[in-house]
Amino acid sequence: MGLRHIVAGVVMALGVAVVPANAQGLVPAAPPVAPVPPERPACREVADLPFLTIDPDSAARLGAIGLSRAAIFAQMHETSIPETMGCWAMPVGNFDSQLVSVGMSQWNFGTGSLQPLLKAWKKARRGRFGRERRALMPAYGKTIFSRDCLAVPVKDKCREKILAAHGADGKLNPVIRGEFNALFESDAMLQVQLDTYLVLLEAVRQDLLRVFPEGPITLRKVRWAVDTKVQQGGFPLDEDLARLRRKLAAMSEGERWERLGAIFAWYGALSRSIDQDGVQRDWAWNMDRWRCLLDTRRIDPEQYEMLHLTFLRSRTAIGNSGRWQALTFERRAKIILGVGSVSGKTDGECLR
Structure with missing residues (x-):
């Protein structure tokens, strides 16, 4: 009351x-003065890069709702601002009960959204997986890519090991944080993040047709729908x-x-x-x-x-x-x- x-x-x-x-x-x-954003740590910033590819059929479908390649990357950057301050990685720990959140859309173990990206990266690396995992995540890679951590939900053994990698301040320790940064800023993982985001955009296209059946589908509605899908999963x-x-x-x-x-x-x-x-x-x-x-x-x-x-x-x-x-x-x-x-x-x- x-x-x-x-x-x-x-x-x-x-x-x-x-x-x-x-x-x-x-x-x-x-009238309050404009707030000052926190200082962003050095990172690889979300942006279009020549080696990142978009399936032509997907590009055509998304183009029908006004999302050109430039607009897709602009939308990705916009999504990343409240999530990672514009970075491709920026891992954080269990402050919100999600165990680890990482990536431009803050995929996490808690909701099961992170495991598919890890599996996709592993599959894409094929015979190079073991070597590249050791290079990028020498201390924690074996744990992060274990069956216990790739399960949805994660198994207790995985949870215990990751929680043990948190410092007394409740944040990820510098080693595991650095390794997640290395993995999620790698070229191959940038492609995985883009592919995952494109799947989300394709789903948003269908959602928009349901939520706004009488149209028109404006860019404002697309941006709104993407944020809703990222943060809450649906409409x-x-x-x-x-x-x-x-x-x-x-x-x-x-x-x-x-x-x-x-x-x-x-x-x-x-x-x-x-x-x-x-x-x-x-x-x-x-x-x-x-x-x-x-x-x-x-x-x-x-x-x-x-x-x-x-x-x-x-x-x-x-x-x-x-x-x-x-x-x-x-x-x-x-x-x-x-x-x-x-x-x-x-x-x-x-x-x-």
């Missing part, structure tokens, strides 16, 4: 300006989409901005709560700019519907008991509005 009371008060501020937003403690008195069910659209169609014009304000208020209140991570440097800047867009009515019908669809899916983000719900909404709202901050990286602006 406490959260609903907070949201209700903020909605009034956003919708009819009965209570100043500052009185609700939602937005600082002065709302048809019955949920139909229910939401019935409610949107029945809504009076006078309700439109108050309803959207309520969603922004949910994000703002959630960001300030005790168990939300990944949004601390961003939420105040986002709330200030998104309020500006709302107050000046600079949100078009496509953006309006997509924000409601994002709310529908974000509130079902259950990882770590909902720890990432605000971040989930933040990532997609930035894509939809073209204005926002994620992981300290700001784009766009709203001038009053």
